Amino acid sequence: MHNQAIQVKGLQKSFKQLHVLKGVDFEVEKGSIFALLGSNGAGKTTIVKILTTLLKPEGGTATVNGFDAVSNPDSVRRSISLTGQFAAVDEMLTGRENLIMIAKLRHLKNPRKVADELLNRFGLTDAADRSVSTFSGGMRRRLDIAMSLIGKPQLVFLDEPTAGLDPEARFEVWKVVKELANGGTTVFLTTQYLDEAEQLADQIAILHEGRIIASGTLADLKKLFPPARVEYVEKQPSLEEIFIAIVGKKEER
Amino acid sequence: MDAMENHFLSDMRVMFGRSMRHIFRSTDTILTVAVMPVALMLLFVYVFGGAIQTGTDNYVNYVLPGILLIAIASGTSYTAYRLFMDKQRGIFERFQSMPIARSAALWGHVLTSLVSDAISVAAIILVALIIGFRPSAGVVPWLAVAGILALFALALTWIAATAGLSAKSVDGVSAFSYPLIFLPFISSAFVPTESMPPVVRAFAENQPVTPIVESIRALLSGQPIGSDIWVALAWCLAILIVAYLFAMRAYQRKVA
Numbered sequence: 346m347h348n349q350a351i352q353v354k355g356l357q358k359s360f361k362q363l364h365v366l367k368g369v370d371f372e373v374e375k376g377s378i379f380a381l382l383g384s385n386g387a388g389k390t391t392i393v394k395i396l397t398t399l400l401k402p403e404g405g406t407a408t409v410n411g412f413d414a415v416s417n418p419d420s421v422r423r424s425i426s427l428t429g430q431f432a433a434v435d436e437m438l439t440g441r442e443n444l445i446m447i448a449k450l451r452h453l454k455n456p457r458k459v460a461d462e463l464l465n466r467f468g469l470t471d472a473a474d475r476s477v478s479t480f481s482g483g484m485r486r487r488l489d490i491a492m493s494l495i496g497k498p499q500l501v502f503l504d505e506p507t508a509g510l511d512p513e514a515r516f517e518v519w520k521v522v523k524e525l526a527n528g529g530t531t532v533f534l535t536t537q538y539l540d541e542a543e544q545l546a547d548q549i550a551i552l553h554e555g556r557i558i559a560s561g562t563l564a565d566l567k568k569l570f571p572p573a574r575v576e577y578v579e580k581q582p583s584l585e586e587i588f589i590a591i592v593g594k595k596e597e598r
Numbered sequence: 599m600d601a602m603e604n605h606f607l608s609d610m611r612v613m614f615g616r617s618m619r620h621i622f623r624s625t626d627t628i629l630t631v632a633v634m635p636v637a638l639m640l641l642f643v644y645v646f647g648g649a650i651q652t653g654t655d656n657y658v659n660y661v662l663p664g665i666l667l668i669a670i671a672s673g674t675s676y677t678a679y680r681l682f683m684d685k686q687r688g689i690f691e692r693f694q695s696m697p698i699a700r701s702a703a704l705w706g707h708v709l710t711s712l713v714s715d716a717i718s719v720a721a722i723i724l725v726a727l728i729i730g731f732r733p734s735a736g737v738v739p740w741l742a743v744a745g746i747l748a749l750f751a752l753a754l755t756w757i758a759a760t761a762g763l764s765a766k767s768v769d770g771v772s773a774f775s776y777p778l779i780f781l782p783f784i785s786s787a788f789v790p791t792e793s794m795p796p797v798v799r800a801f802a803e804n805q806p807v808t809p810i811v812e813s814i815r816a817l818l819s820g821q822p823i824g825s826d827i828w829v830a831l832a833w834c835l836a837i838l839i840v841a842y843l844f845a846m847r848a849y850q851r852k853v854a
Contacts, residue, residue, distance in 0.1 A: 435689060
């Protein structure tokens with residue numbers, strides 16, 4: 346019980362005629378990276394919204410950090426943070442102002458200091474006093490995630506954190522997620538990129554037609570398939586690997 | 599729960615500071631809520647005013663109340679826009695998933711709306727004084743004018759909140775404000791209603807803007823206000839209550 350950051354049992358939700366969640370069950374271990382996989386419209390965001398107290402389920406239970414998401418939303422909100430599908434940053438403010446605003450709303454003692462630390466950690470110090478409307482997609486996403494880390498929540502929700510990002514920015518986000526998990530934060534991540542789940546997740550669940558059809562570690566999931574056959578294939582680097590290698594070298598110089 | 603409510607004021611102050619920054623960084627907003635009404639006032643005073651028979655010798659005194667109402671109506675249309683953008687861009691969801699006082703985000707917008715309306719009203723009155731506005735009101739009538747304008751602004755703000763929270767597209771957001779901005783033109787704001795054809799006149803004399811304009815005008819010029827002020831207050835309160843209920847319903851639906 347105490348090792349579970351999230352417990353979901355029989356979760357149901359429909360929008361008008363559309364039955365999106367038809368009884369979803371899964372558990373997320375504390376300190377792990379959990380990836381919820383599913384195609385567009387599978388209901389990933391609906392699950393995230395229920396777990397972050399933005400939506401109420403019609404059936405089933407959702408327990409987050411030991412608190413029921415429906416009956417005790419305030420305690421849930423204190424222990425989590427959400428990075429939604431679209432970078433929820435204030436475009437009219439600067440990067441620094443965005444961070445200070447969230448730090449104030451989290452009622453922290455020294456909002457300026459908190460902002461400075463995060464700007465530094467996310468490589469945004471140079472752009473700190475520029476309006477966010479001038480930020481690139483990757484910078485916006487980094488700021489977005491930085492805003493979610495204010496107040497050190499135990500559990501961070503990242504809803505499709507790399508959607509629409511270029512490979513370099515994706516790589517940066519992956520790095521941040523790994524660092525978070527190394528620091529003991531539980532990360533709940535939704536994605537439609539299989540390689541992302543493979544790269545990051547300790548646990549993977551696949552959501553399909555309103556239910557979790559498979560879950561476990563990557564090794565568990567691989568067991569579901571016929572045993573591996575030995576084949577001889579010439580290993581070619583993927584275009585992504587080439588891109589990252591070239592761009593990475595450039596930056597080192 | 600108690601801790602949350604204790605944070606209401608400080609959370610709302612953060613929200614208020616945020617949306618006031620939005621206003622001062624948006625040239626478009628400043629143009630619409632301050633420059634446009636001033637331009638309209640200059641147009642009426644220096645272009646049309648000479649041909650309008652109002653029975654008063656100072657047309658600036660006559661036209662100012664209507665200009666103030668137009669400024670407030672166009673100001674609140676930006677309140678709807680800002681609320682809609684928050685909802686659209688996901689920042690609303692971020693706030694709602696945080697441990698902050700529940701309605702701080704909404705009330706922050708309402709307070710911003712009132713304060714920015716007050717600023718544009720003050721700016722317009724200042725220009726009016728420069729071009730010859732000569733009020734003969736004492737402190738109490740001025741306070742009464744401020745009260746009526748605040749009530750009017752609050753009523754319109756709740757209409758704006760309803761529009762901002764329930765609009766589906768950015769084009770639809772400010773549509774509600776066009777009739778409100780236009781309403782003063784079919785009232786006694788610019789010309790006396792006696793000059794209008796019977797049907798238009800009947801409408802003009804029985805819509806909310808006319809009693810509001812008449813009361814403000816009477817208060818500012820130190821004349822007896824009669825029953826207009828009660829009709830004006832009744833209109834403002836009625837609109838305020840109905841709009842508030844609608845806005846709250848839209849808000850509850852949003853935060854589910």
